[in-house]
Amino acid sequence: MAKIAYILLCHKDPDAIIRQAEWLTDAGDCLSIHFDARARSGDYLKIRTALANNPNVVFSDKRVKCGWGEWSLVQATLNAVQTALETFPRATHFYMLSGDCMPIKTAEFARRYLDSHDADFVESFDFFQSDWIKTGLKDDRLVFRHLFNERKHKALFYASVDMQRRLGLRRPVPPDIKVQIGSQWWCLRRRTIEAILDFCDARRDVIRFFRTTWIPDETFFQTLVRHLVPEPEIETRSLTFLLFTDYGMPVTFYNDHHDLLLGQNFLFARKISSEAAELKERLGRLYAQQDISFQISNEGRKLYEFLSGRGRVGERFAPRFWETESSLGRERELMIVVCKKWHVAKRLLDRIRKVTNLPAISYLFNEEDTPLPDLGGIQSSLRKRTRHRRALMRMLFDHFETDRLIVCMDPGNLDLMQDFQADQSETRILEMNCRFADDYLIGHARRVGLAGDQTSAATLERLLPAIRNDILGESDRIRDAGFSRYGRISETDDPHRSAEALRNFLGISREQALKIASMENLFAD
Missing domain, CATH: 3.40.50 (Rossmann fold)
Structure with a gap:
């Protein structure tokens, strides 16, 4: 048996x-x-x-x-x-x-x-001829060498692909293998596993090829099984639903x-x-x-296809039969950095990434061009991101394969903060309080369309107090919301005080928090 x-x-x-x-x-x-x-x-x-x-x-x-x-x-x-x-x-x-x-x-x-069933169970479809890959790179996965992790070093990853494409540095697939693709959830017989390990020892050229392909867990075993096992002994399906x-x-x-x-x-x-x-x-x-x-x-x-499809024509069951829960996940931690000066928050995020290696995304609900992974279109516009905010956030947790994620929001996004705070996940908020010089407020007024290059000095003088009060009012509303896990750091705080707030917010050591808080020019314009 x-x-x-x-x-x-x-x-x-x-x-x-x-x-x-x-x-x-x-x-x-x-x-x-x-x-x-x-x-x-x-x-x-x-x-x-x-x-x-x-x-x-x-x-x-x-x-x-x-x-x-x-x-x-x-x-x-x-x-x-x-x-x-x-x-x-x-x-x-x-x-x-x-x-x-x-x-x-x-x-x-x-x-x-x-x-x-005396067979190996593995999805294995022709890489170049099948439509198994629905979106994103296809041939480029194989014909170019991938030396950078797409999730950790996105800019380098795509710059490398673009450079190889422009220089014509395409490489051939090893001539005697036919690359296959499919799910990585396979069940293989002992003799097949032994043949694969022997092949790995004998064919270092194939190993070198797959070492620099992208997402090789969807191609490596799938290809080798087809290469080593007779067709009648393969069932092209996974036993995992x-x-x-x-x-x-x-x-x-x-x-x-x-x-x-x-x-x-x-x-x-x-x-x-x-x-x-x-x-x-x-x-x-x-x-x-x-x-x-x-x-x-x-x-x-x-x-599933029927029930999810009905939603597209306004016939979704109520309550939803399939999607019975919309929580981000009880064990997940969403950390929100709130700051009116977006460049200041981004500077803090860069520092946090370097010290803690936590995944962090800047103003995804405020800036259309915020770098985001391809999530099938839900990330394509600010309107979609906001409307499907919990679905978007769940996908980001899954994409980064993490239970801890940091994002930035504008103080005007109080409704989003309240929605995430009400979720079953643990949501923490860190507000960054900045000083606002008149020059900054004038620039802000122009960025949001309240003033133009031709707006008179007298008009700006009357406008500045209203803009300043509006910014302060946003901060007050956040503090009055009574968030259970709320902290703040201020431009006037000394590094040790800021470090304590960062330690509570990020759940890190005092040494790490102080390393972040001590960075020079954090609040500089």
Whole structure:
């Protein structure tokens, strides 16, 4: 009978990882864990300690610092697979999982299914001929070398692509392989895994090629399986049920999706919300049960398309059946820097990024050209961003693969602050109080259309007090709103006082906070 070794790539939520490991191994299967080397060392130690006496759990011998779209994700997978192969000699299948995946069938059902299908399950479509990639770069993923992380160094990433395109530095694909693309959530037989690892040792040229492709976890295993395994032994599908929105983001499942998930012709589902504790508990306990029959209706994908499609013609069910929750996520932290002088807030954000490495976005609800990732169009205009602000913010958390995000807002965005403050997530607000010289206020009046180059000095003199009072009034309204997690720093504060406010706002050490607060010319015009 099939014995599954799960390959688990994860980077957060150690308690959930521990429970997931216990549920899977209680049924007799194995687990090889790779915990991102960028993650908190305390979280990793907690997982290792909790699972130290579980003989069916092993940890990757080599941990890798992972970055979205990088080769590091493939390398982490290979490391975990190698460890599993050596540790679990009786494992017949190797199944890729993330911390957001949960079983929707029993182990008994999964083993019977794999026993009756002598095949490798992996999405693998022709990279150049298929339409698997819906938006963004396609051929450029392969034919150019990608040395920068698109999320961390966006400007360098696209400048590098543009330079290679202008100089004609296209490179050929290794001639004897045909690149495939598909979901990274595969289930492969032991002999296929062994063939892949042998291929990696023998063909360093192919490894070098994929090391500098973009998003290789969607092409590497998919290509090698097609290269090494006869066509009749491949089923071009994933055994993990997942859906994508019109914006190309994965659909999240909640507590009320339990019955729907069990009816799908898949073994696992992704993504299960971190807030869906009841659903996780039910699915986790389901895996070890026996003699359970499943009514496979497999209507999930069509049902989602139907229900989400009705919203486009004004026929959305009320309350919404599918999107039962619009929270950013109970475990997420949204930190809002509020400042009338946008250049001052941006300067602070740059400093915070350098000291803490937290993802931060400047005035996304105020400036049309704020650099944002491609989220399928929801980010394309200020009107869309504001109207779909919670959906936009959820996508940004998912895009950066983080539970902590910093954004900037103008003091005039009080309604947005109140909306986010009312969310289940933890929202913190830091207001930056600046001094406003007359010259700055005159420039502000011209920027917002209250004055022009030809406006007389007498008119400006009468206008300045009103503008100053309006700015002060915005600040007063923010303070009067009674936000529970509100702090402020002022241009007149000494660095130690500002550091204390920054420490509370960012949840960082005093040393880090003082390093940020001590920067020269923070409030300079």
